[in-house]
Amino acid sequence: MAQTREHDESARSATFEIDGVRFGVREAGNGRPVVVFGDEAQAKALADGLATHNRVLAMEVFEAGALRANQLAQIAARAVTRIGLERFSVIGISSGSSLALALATLAPNQIDKLILLSPPRMAEFDAQISANLGQVTAPTLVMVGTRDRSGAAETMRTLREKLPACQLLFVYGAGRALITDRPDACLSPINEFLERGIEYVVCHESQVIRR
Amino acid sequence: MNASYFCSVPYAAEVKNRDWPTPPALCDRATSAKTMNRAIEQALFAEELGFDWVSVSEHHYSPRILTPSPMIFAAGLTQRMKRARIALLGPLMPLSNPIRVAEELAMLDAMSGGRIIVLFLRGTPNEILTYRNNPDESREMTQEGVELILRAWTEPQPFGWEGRYFNFRTVSVWPRTVQEPHPKVFTSGNGPDSVQFAARNRIGLALSFLPLSAVKQRVELYHEEAAKEGWQPTADDVLYRFFAHVAESDEQAARNIGGAKVDLRTLFNINQGVVDAVTGNRPEMREIESPFLCGGPATVLDQIGELRAAGVGNMDMSFVWPTVSYEQQLRSMEVMGRSVLPQIHNL
Numbered sequence: 001m002a003q004t005r006e007h008d009e010s011a012r013s014a015t016f017e018i019d020g021v022r023f024g025v026r027e028a029g030n031g032r033p034v035v036v037f038g039d040e041a042q043a044k045a046l047a048d049g050l051a052t053h054n055r056v057l058a059m060e061v062f063e064a065g066a067l068r069a070n071q072l073a074q075i076a077a078r079a080v081t082r083i084g085l086e087r088f089s090v091i092g093i094s095s096g097s098s099l100a101l102a103l104a105t106l107a108p109n110q111i112d113k114l115i116l117l118s119p120p121r122m123a124e125f126d127a128q129i130s131a132n133l134g135q136v137t138a139p140t141l142v143m144v145g146t147r148d149r150s151g152a153a154e155t156m157r158t159l160r161e162k163l164p165a166c167q168l169l170f171v172y173g174a175g176r177a178l179i180t181d182r183p184d185a186c187l188s189p190i191n192e193f194l195e196r197g198i199e200y201v202v203c204h205e206s207q208v209i210r211r
Numbered sequence: 212m213n214a215s216y217f218c219s220v221p222y223a224a225e226v227k228n229r230d231w232p233t234p235p236a237l238c239d240r241a242t243s244a245k246t247m248n249r250a251i252e253q254a255l256f257a258e259e260l261g262f263d264w265v266s267v268s269e270h271h272y273s274p275r276i277l278t279p280s281p282m283i284f285a286a287g288l289t290q291r292m293k294r295a296r297i298a299l300l301g302p303l304m305p306l307s308n309p310i311r312v313a314e315e316l317a318m319l320d321a322m323s324g325g326r327i328i329v330l331f332l333r334g335t336p337n338e339i340l341t342y343r344n345n346p347d348e349s350r351e352m353t354q355e356g357v358e359l360i361l362r363a364w365t366e367p368q369p370f371g372w373e374g375r376y377f378n379f380r381t382v383s384v385w386p387r388t389v390q391e392p393h394p395k396v397f398t399s400g401n402g403p404d405s406v407q408f409a410a411r412n413r414i415g416l417a418l419s420f421l422p423l424s425a426v427k428q429r430v431e432l433y434h435e436e437a438a439k440e441g442w443q444p445t446a447d448d449v450l451y452r453f454f455a456h457v458a459e460s461d462e463q464a465a466r467n468i469g470g471a472k473v474d475l476r477t478l479f480n481i482n483q484g485v486v487d488a489v490t491g492n493r494p495e496m497r498e499i500e501s502p503f504l505c506g507g508p509a510t511v512l513d514q515i516g517e518l519r520a521a522g523v524g525n526m527d528m529s530f531v532w533p534t535v536s537y538e539q540q541l542r543s544m545e546v547m548g549r550s551v552l553p554q555i556h557n558l
Binding site: 146169172173182185188201 | 358368370377380
């Protein structure tokens with residue numbers, strides 16, 4: 001098995017290869033580890049917003065060839081181990097939701113929280129992932145924009161039925177590019193969910209107007 | 212054409228003070244009860260006369276219209292009216308928790324056996340002062356509230372909402388509405404932005420107190436915008452609210468309305484600086500020289516025909532007019548019911 005690793009500590013980025021699959025990792029911030037898969041521009045905006053309280057590792061996958069999402073997830077699980085993460089949260093953006101969800105079914109004990117943004121239609125998920133949804137144990141948050149007409153809302157409803165602890169959140173006025181369409185409206189609940197999981201439904205913000 | 216009787220629930224005694232807010236000291240407690248009972252009888256009379264809907268509105272702090280909660284009045288009507296639909300025209304979104312509104316309307320739909328219709332509004336300019344909302348944000352708040360309510364009525368799974376003005380982490384409305392997917396919904400289309408909003412969300416368009424030329428223009432715009440969204444509205448999707456006075460003859464109607472006018476900009480005495488700060492550009496806030504429908508039955512039928520030709524399929528009528536007594540209002544309703552309504556349903 002050929003493995004290479006090239007470090008660039010100043011930019012906190014690295015690339016390496018496992019079983020012919022090349023990974024790029026950009027890292028920002030400190031705190032709870034959060035692995036992000038999916039759309040580069042969205043991932044960058046997300047990392048910028050989450051890095052205050054989290055160690056965000058935005059992973060890009062290159063040269064995956066004809067691997068199915070489930071096979072790729074097995075390699076990705078090893079890639080995450082190689083980075084040194086034992087337990088972490090994972091965020092999947094758009095098509096990256098497939099890999100994030102696969103990882104949550106393959107390594108449930110390692111996943112702290114699972115967050116999916118604008119997931120694709122269920123038919124686009126690997127059949128094995130769909131069959132294994134019951135194995136996910138992580139508290140899950142699925143977010144979809146109210147102007148997203150791609151079928152993401154239907155996926156969200158299915159996941160709510162099939163996952164053990166799944167919260168749905170509509171982002172008003174946003175399309176598929178949730179993070180860039182309404183950054184604050186996304187970062188706030190994501191940060192809260194990463195910190196508190198399902199208990200993010202409880203409001204602890206003071207409702208006093210003036211003391 | 213559907214005919215709606217606007218049950219405005221005016222205070223059942225004269226109050227000369229036109230300040231807004233009107234001091235509660237001027238409200239006689241026994242007259243409060245008399246007002247509600249009289250209005251319910253009037254609604255039942257409208258149903259008996261053949262009106263298709265009875266409508267109620269939301270207004271605050273004045274004797275003109277005593278339904279600060281249209282839901283409560285509508286709940287009373289659901290238990291007395293057996294046929295006509297009950298139209299809430301309508302709850303004021305900036306003043307409300309939209310989820311609470313969705314829940315209460317769903318209850319009303321269940322209590323009425325699926326006879327509820329609703330128009331979501333942002334309120335006349337003075338209403339925005341009621342709970343101290345920002346008038347500059349009232350349109351956006353209303354539009355977000357409408358989208359949230361539609362979602363609350365149709366989503367099969369509990370969900371959260373990260374809005375600009377509303378934020379919920381758990382929404383899961385019970386009971387569901389009897390009507391599927393939900394009661395007929397209208398939004399105000401008096402402004403062009405609002406017409407686009409109605410078309411984009413495939414909901415009904417409601418116009419009020421505009422001249423007929425403006426009604427035609429808005430309806431045309433609605434059709435154009437709906438076509439862009441891939442659908443075609445019908446006359447059933449358009450509602451128009453106006454003043455009406457019908458008498459036995461044109462001459463009698465003209466005598467009854469007596470040359471009086473209604474200026475919607477000066478219905479209340481409010482500090483002018485406050486009015487300027489809250490009014491903005493509201494095309495319906497204008498002087499109205501005579502009721503939109505006015506005359507004997509034949510004339511009124513012609514006027515309704517013009518309205519139908521403009522694309523309106525639902526007319527909501529207020530029979531209140533400054534020179535028209537309560538007894539004349541009842542008589543006007545009666546002439547409308549007996550001589551006009553039987554002839555308009557196939558229009």
